[in-house]
Amino acid sequence: MVSNVKKIYHIRLLTDSVCIILCFGAAQILSSRSFTNRDFFLLFFLLIGWYFSSRYTELYDEFRTVKYIDEFLVLIPNIIVQGVTLMIYLFLINDRVYARKLVFLDILLVLLLMTLQKYLFKKISLFIYEKGYKIKNILIVGTGESAVSFYKIFSESPQFGYKVAGFIDEHKPEFLNGKYSGNLASLEEILKKKSIHEVIVALPTFNKSYVEKIIHITEKEGVKTRIIPEYSQYGFKQYKLELFGGNPILTLRKNPLEEWHFRLIKRLFDIVFSLVVIIFIFSWLIPVIAILIKLDSKGPIFYLQERWGKNNQKIICFKFRSMYSESSTRKKDGGFWQTEKDDPRITKVGKFLRRTNLDELPQFFNVLLGDMSVVGPRPHAVQHNIESKEQIDNYLLRHWVKPGITGWAQVNGYRGETKDIALMKKRVEFDIWYIEHWDIWLDIKIITVTVYNMIKGEMMAY
Known part of the structure; x- marks a missing residue:
């Protein structure tokens, strides 16, 4: 059984590799670009890029063969990787004459040929087995x-x-x-x-x-x-089976970010994204917000709070101050005082900052320092963590990865005050789901939704 699946995998990978070579050659001819010896290196990198991107997006997983649309949708990011690889190569060799035409033709041809090839592959496979051949x-x-x-x-x-x-x-x-x-x-x-x-x-x-x-x-x-x-x-629905000293070990919860190459991809994305925000947005936005905070109330511009990060390690989380400086996070009974609707501790400017998530922007410095990620489970105050881990099962599993400025729970509406235990449990479920299903495309989706929510404002943001 496994051999059959592997055989199908190798056939699909081989036919896709042939398509990449043919499309690149056709794009060269149609763009009137002459083929040079160094283009063999480009072909090599295109094939290597396809191999790793297809493994990363699980293009050849068995379930992709169930429905054609599933395989087609996962095909798109792999083709994007091909285009990016081609653009980087042409940029490095300073080939600007044929760059646009070659990239456009190659992506177009790969999309058309791959789409047709995968459709025919599915139809031929079904025909062969429906006829009872090698069943x-x-x-x-x-x-x-x-x-x-x-x-x-x-x-x-x-x-x-x-x-x-x-x-x-x-x-x-x-x-x-x-x-x-x-x-x-x-x-x-x-x-x-x-x-x-x-x-x-x-x-x-x-x-x-x-x-x-x-x-x-x-x-x-x-x-x-x-x-x-x-x-x-x-x-459990997510598993990971490994061999340790020849002995099989089953990990009951899958965490893709345990793999060093996935951590590297996420870290590089965090660094690039945070630098873009800091250089192009902070350069003019921080002075504006700083003036507004100072005009609204006395106290510092930034608020530093100790929170728990990855593996329950304490980190100092940066935020724009949104409360009056003399405000406390402790209730009279000693419990943690969560932010609540119409909270008297929040300033007028603070309400706007919280509603638009702008109060979280300084945490991009945390991301750059490596304490946080752009996307991940939201970090909570120390006292909040201590209280919550006793009330909610699996709460500390959230800390298997770095905390994020935004997260899967937040874009699904679970943010703000969480006095209701059922809502707190739901938030934890979303955080654990994110950890088990992480990939870079999920991060991009969460960031996109977060920006949209920032523009429209959120009901639970206070």
């Missing part, structure tokens, strides 16, 4: 959630070349609709009768003796056996 029969042991989920994948993806011949279990569920083949005692007979190529063990609980009997029978008949552990009982 392999699979027998699934178990009728639990994982077993049924596996069955649905093969039913919806005939291009993989597998067909579920039936299920075996000690009890016959009614929902199998004729797919029940028998129990363990009849396994040997089923393997012979139905010409089974592979057996998938998908039991809800691991029973060593039961699995050993299955393996004994399948190996006697020369049939491959694959075992799918049942992890859904833990309630």
Whole structure:
């Protein structure tokens, strides 16, 4: 099964690589640009760029083959990477004569040819397997959630070349609709009768003796056996399986930013984005806001607050002061006083700064220093963290990554005062979802929505 999927992956990667080479050659001819020896290096970088961008965007994941539109949408960022790579190369060699025409033609040709190629690839694959060519029969042991989920994948993806011949279990569920083949005692007979190529063990609980009997029978008949552990009982949807000293280790929560290359991409993006903001916006906006704050109330322009960053490390968070300087964050009972609607501590200018998120802008200095990221779970005050981690499950998982100026929870409406435990839990759920599903395109989406919200203003910003 894995070999079939890998074979499909290599075929798709190879055909895409051929498309890149053909499109580049055609773009060269149509733009009247002569091919030189150094263009071999360009082709090499274009292919390497495609390989890494396709891995990053998961272009060749199995689920991409289920619907054509899914694969097409993920194709776009990969083509953008090709265009950017081409532009950088032409800039470095100072080739301005053919640059625009070559880049335009190459991107256009790659888009057209890739779109057509992937459509034809899907149609041809479906035609081959619908005709029964090289179809392999699979027998699934178990009728639990994982077993049924596996069955649905093969039913919806005939291009993989597998067909579920039936299920075996000690009890016959009614929902199998004729797919029940028998129990363990009849396994040997089923393997012979139905010409089974592979057996998938998908039991809800691991029973060593039961699995050993299955393996004994399948190996006697020369049939491959694959075992799918049942992890859904833990309630996790994101997993990461690794080998440590030859031993398999399962991490129950996926965190892409544990990978150094993803951290590097995010860090480079943070540095470039924060520098652009500081140079082109802070240069004129900080003096304006500073004057307004000073005219509105006495006290410093900036407000420095200790908060928790990545791995619960304390950081000093920069903000424009939006409250009266003598204001306290402590209630009379000693608890943390969150900002609330019509909060008497907030100044007139402070209300505007909070509503437009402008009070958070100095945190771009935190980003530049490496304490924060442009996008991530919002950092909370120390006392807020101490109180919240006792009330909300998984609260401190938010601190697996650097805190952000804006975040997935904020753009989904979970910002501002969070006295309601249910809303606080929801915010944490969004933060954890962001950590498990991070990619650079998600960051760009969150930044775009944040800018839009800043322009229109937010009801929960006070």
